[in-house]
Amino acid sequence: MAASIQIYSAAAPVFNFRSTTKQRGVPIALSLAASLVGSPAFTQTANVPNPRNEIPDEVAKTRLQRDSDLARKFRRRRLKPATLLVDGSALAQSASLSTTKRYSADELVKTRTQNEIDPSAKFEKLREKGMWLNIPGPADTIDQDQGGTRSALADVGIGYVGGTVNSLVDNQFPNAARTSIANQRYMGQNPTFSTVNFMIVTYDLSRFGIPDGQIIVGAQQQYWTWKPGGPDRFGLNTIAYYQTFFDSTLELKMGYLRNVNEFGGTLVGGSAGASVLAPSSNILYQAGMSNNAAPTPAMNVKFNFDDRLYNKVSIQRSLSPDGQQAEITENPTGLNWRTANAGILLVDEIGYKNKAAPGVPETWLRAGAGFNNSSYKNLQYPQQPRVNANSTYYVAADRQLWQSALKGSAYRGIYGGFSVMYAPPDLNRVSQYYELRLYAKGLFDSRPTDQIAIVATNTVWSNYAVDAALAEGNLVHRDSTAILGTYTAHLAPGIYASVGLAYINNPTSITHTRETGHALNLLVSTSIFF
Known part of the structure; x- marks a missing residue:
């Protein structure tokens, strides 16, 4: 997932807000935030100075908070790619993939936690079944x-x-x-x-x-x-x-x-x-x-x-x-x-x-x-x-x-x-x-x-x-x-x-x-x- 984010981060038509109109730039920015918020790669990118965007720190902080809130709403509603703008469809697919991987990671953590509590639990289904006798x-x-x-x-x-x-x-x-x-x-x-x-x-x-x-x-x-x-x-x-x-x-x-x-x-x-x-x-x-x-x-x-x-x-x-x-x-x-x-x-x-x-x-x-x-x-x-x-x-x-x-x-x-x-x-x-x-x-x-x-x-x-x-x-x-x-x-x-x-x-x-x-x-x- 980090690799995908880096590829999208390098896409000039997406990030060059000054080269597009405001009507089109805002939805794309929101779609981008929906796909990237919460990702370690996004956090690292946000902390790197961008010489092309000379926005004051407080304004950037406010915009980041606003975009994060909107992204959380998008994830809760599980928006389908068809509901996003055509220009943002690739980013929406990336957001869906990110959510799926996040759920998979949660299951992995849960399984690891159970094994830490009872390391022998994974062997239970391998014991002979069908008997009253307890070996x-x-x-x-x-x-x-x-x-x-x-x-x-x-x-x-x-x-x-x-x-x-x-x-x-x-x-x-x-x-x-x-x-x-x-x-x-x-x-x-x-x-x-x-x-x-x-x-x-x-x-x-x-x-x-x-x-x-x-x-x-x-x-x-x-x-x-x-x-x-x-x-x-x-x-x-x-x-x-x-x-x-x-x-x-x-x-x-x-x-x-x-x-x-x-x-x-x-x-x-x-x-x-x-x-x-x-x-x-x-x-x-x-x-x-x-x-x-x-x-x-x-x-x-x-x-x-x-x-x-x-x-x-x-x-x-x-x-x-x-x-x-x-x-x-x-x-x-x-x-x-x-x-x-x-x-x-x-x-x-x-x-x-x-x-x-x-x-x-x-x-x-x-x-x-x-x-x-x-x-x-x-x-x-x-x-x-x-x-x-x-x-x-x-x-x-x-x-x-x-x-x-x-x-x-x-x-x-x-x-x-x-x-x-x-x-x-x-x-x-x-x-x-x-x-x-x-x-x-x-x-x-x-x-x-x-x-x-x-x-x-x-x-x-x-x-x-x-x-x-x-x-x-x-x-x-x-x-x-x-x-x-x-x-x-x-x-x-x-x-x-x-x-x-x-x-x-x-x-x-x-x-x-x-x-x-x-x-x-x-x-x-x-x-x-x-």
Whole structure:
């Protein structure tokens, strides 16, 4: 813009007022003032003595003030070039360009100010979308934006998050009935170690005009000393496409998905960093729902009635009806389109969810049902052919009971919640699951991002499976009860450490021995995100 002003300033026919008539000179001068007022280049030109115009200083000052006032009026009215004199049309176009650039500069300053307030804000749209699970964002990683690598990738639309979660579970009772790993009956009977490592990369498609558009690709590796807890694998974590329609009223996500992160809300607190030790039922797994270790092809559609009430449905290729271990054994990379006996799982969840705000407690209510046409073994009639009609149902709620910090950290406080899940006992080894939870986020001012949780659970086994094991002469139990307490410390950006103690009555599946009737498991875990 300065260059344009200098060119116009050098135009002799415009500035040589003495060579034109007064009737024509005044409008041109006003048009010139409208295009130049407020510009640094004009200010500099006005301060340079002009030997051709010997006007007293006071007169020049008055004229400059008058022209400035008129120019401001012209800009407010946004005069079209057609309303100016023909001789002033070029100057009017310059004034319009100056205004446009001024507005662009204002937006640039606004964006820079926002980034100075929250440098990580520019990364938010690059986080994976469509999940209830909260994976720590770039500001809560060990590398953050060191060296500008994350910013450089963000500039071309690429985001990423990686993590490693390492856990140890060990029964503290002196009569823990240690055994060989091959004969281990439950997690913690022998010291049980596991490591889960993942990497997820996203690409922003909104830069091409696709509303909230995103491509997500991820991989995962895991290792367990007790194989039924895992088992070991390295393979796909997710390949997904996400976008919204109708001003975010409709959300679409499809690809190889981990639906356990999309439905149910099974982790206490909803945070991947603070919930790694919390118990959760495997009812959703046995119903066929995909998860981080076993993604499957799916398409999810969520309809938002408003910013709180929603309905979400999924059509998903089911996990193997013979269980998670059978699924991973047959499909370790996660890329197979289908596995033996696996059919289609339909899931529908309706919910109400609002985030915490000053004076407004966080609330999440949800209820869902799943219907699966995979070929399941009939537990009631084991000799008969498999059955192609399984189902599951769940209701869950979480509510913030008290806010400890209303200003700026409304999420801090005490929460309560429960979950109830059911599956038909003739097709599912776990028939009922009940959970009560009480947890606190940021209870202490000195530890605003730590979490404390107390969780009680009751797992009810299929009466048909229990009766069959009893008929074979085994020691059996019909349910398993646990109470767990954990403390998760947020040690540094991207680093969490959890310690907990869980008492479990009947820690094995259905059958047990006299030595494996109880467990007092020490739980230790670290989570690191980058």
